[in-house]
Amino acid sequence: MAKELELYIHIPFCVSKCRYCDFLSAPADEEERERYVESLCSRIRSCKEFAKDWHVSSIFVGGGTPSLLTGEQMGYIFRDIRETFRVDDMAEITVEMNPGTVSEEKLKAYREAGINRLSIGLQSANDQELKCLGRIHTYEMFVHSYQMARDCGFSNINVDLMSAIPFQTPESYEKTLRTVAELVPPPEHISAYSLIIEEGTPFYERYGEGKHAEELPAEEEEREMYVRTKEVLEEYGYIRYEISNYARSGFACRHNLGYWNRTQYLGIGTGASSLIGNKRWREGEEPEILTEKEEMEEFMFLGLRKMEGVSETDFRNVFQKEMQEVYGLILQKMKEEGLMEQAGDNWRLTERGIDISNYVMSEFLF
Incomplete structure (x- = not known):
């Protein structure tokens, strides 16, 4: 009997690196992206023998900014996934996207490839906060991309939000929460994370080891933002099903739930992680045997x-x-x-x- 498997596909490209980001990602030109997609598709096809024992319940394409790929490139990836793996008819298939990186033509191609869920990296509805984070978009650009995705038939959308941003106040954060929850139609899912200052990022250079603490929300303000997230989103009908994730009934992210439930998953692409049985590894590295x-x-x-x-x-x-x-x-x-x-x-x-x-x-x- 085939066992359940989740697939994670990593696209390591972005327009420019955000100041807080420590993910495996970097800018790349069109030629480099094309070579990567060709290599990725080859790696997917090489899983043919492995795939015989599994059925795929969810696919998550993360990054980086996967929505930098053309519709044609995304089509190649999903063509090879479906030719290699047995993908469930009702599988949840998510692609991360950033505002300003999609067009109507691209979104329609994504739909044709079988993608049925989008995760949009907004972070804040305040343009000054977005600029501080090093994001490439404005809130207006987000709204345009969001409505375009709706017009192209996407009926399951997550929006990522962030609290504890430099110079952010509890009032500006709550305004972001309410602004997003009042979109028409509202997103089915909201992920709300607190900013973490990671080593090796521009934010760490500025804020690491307590530097410039006056620019960051005070501890009691950060705590207020955390509490208000649940209170505000519950007002709009969102159910908190995980510490940082909220969804309307029936729209909890199945891929994320699989991760927290330790459903086995295969990661394909530069730096992608996998967990099969008691073995965990990153692409290109030797497996670690878990006790x-x-x-x-x-x-x-x-x-x-x-x-x-x-x-x-x-x-x-x-x-x-x-x-x-x-x-x-x-x-x-x-x-x-x-x-x-x-x-x-x-x-x-x-x-x-x-x-x-x-x-x-x-x-x-x-």
């Missing part, structure tokens, strides 16, 4: 990101051990501290536990 303890750790700290938490039955089915046998003392401690609760078969974070989730999850590391 049972490492797999159990991942089961817990990834699963606890979901609002529904982790299931004792699922733990038993995967590891042939009882969750209480392995983590009983920690679960009891978290419950006594008011950070976790039991709901039937599931253990999940409380509201207080969500607030300090990094601490809770660290408790499950051996």
Whole structure:
């Protein structure tokens, strides 16, 4: 019987590098992008033998900025995916895109290739905040791209938002939340992340190790933004199903849920990661063999990101051990501290536990 597999396809190109970005991406000319697509398609076709044992439930094309690819190039990629893998009829197929990088012709070609979900990197509805981040678009450009995607038939769209941006205030962030939630029609999904200052980025050079802290929202302001995200989006009918992700009923991202549930996935493209069985690797590197303890750790700290938490039955089915046998003392401690609760078969974070989730999850590391 074929096993479930998720595919991740990495496109490492962007127009220009954002100041906060530490992802594997860089600008490239048309010739370089064409060579990469040819190599990527060859790599996809080389999976023919491997693919016989699997059925693909979701495909996620990330980057970089995958929407820099032409409709024809995206068509080649999906032609070879479908000729190589058994893709479910109802598979969720997502492509990340940035405002200003698509046309009506390109979006129609993406639809023809079978893409049924878009993830648009907006980050903020405030043009000054976008400029500060090093984004190449304005809010007006986002609205144009968003409406064009709707006109081309996309009925499942995520919008990425960011809080704790330099010079951002709780008021400007809430205005972004409400502006996006009031789009007509509203997005089916909103991802709301807090800015992380990563080493090796221009933002780290400016803000790393506490430098220029006065330009960043104060800790209490960042906390207010975090709390208001849930409160505001719930007003508009969004359900929080994971720490940073909100969706209208029926539109939780299946690919992301698969990652948090440790569904096996194959990454294709420069730097893409894979998890098959107990082996994890990045494209071009030797696999790392995960121990049972490492797999159990991942089961817990990834699963606890979901609002529904982790299931004792699922733990038993995967590891042939009882969750209480392995983590009983920690679960009891978290419950006594008011950070976790039991709901039937599931253990999940409380509201207080969500607030300090990094601490809770660290408790499950051996």
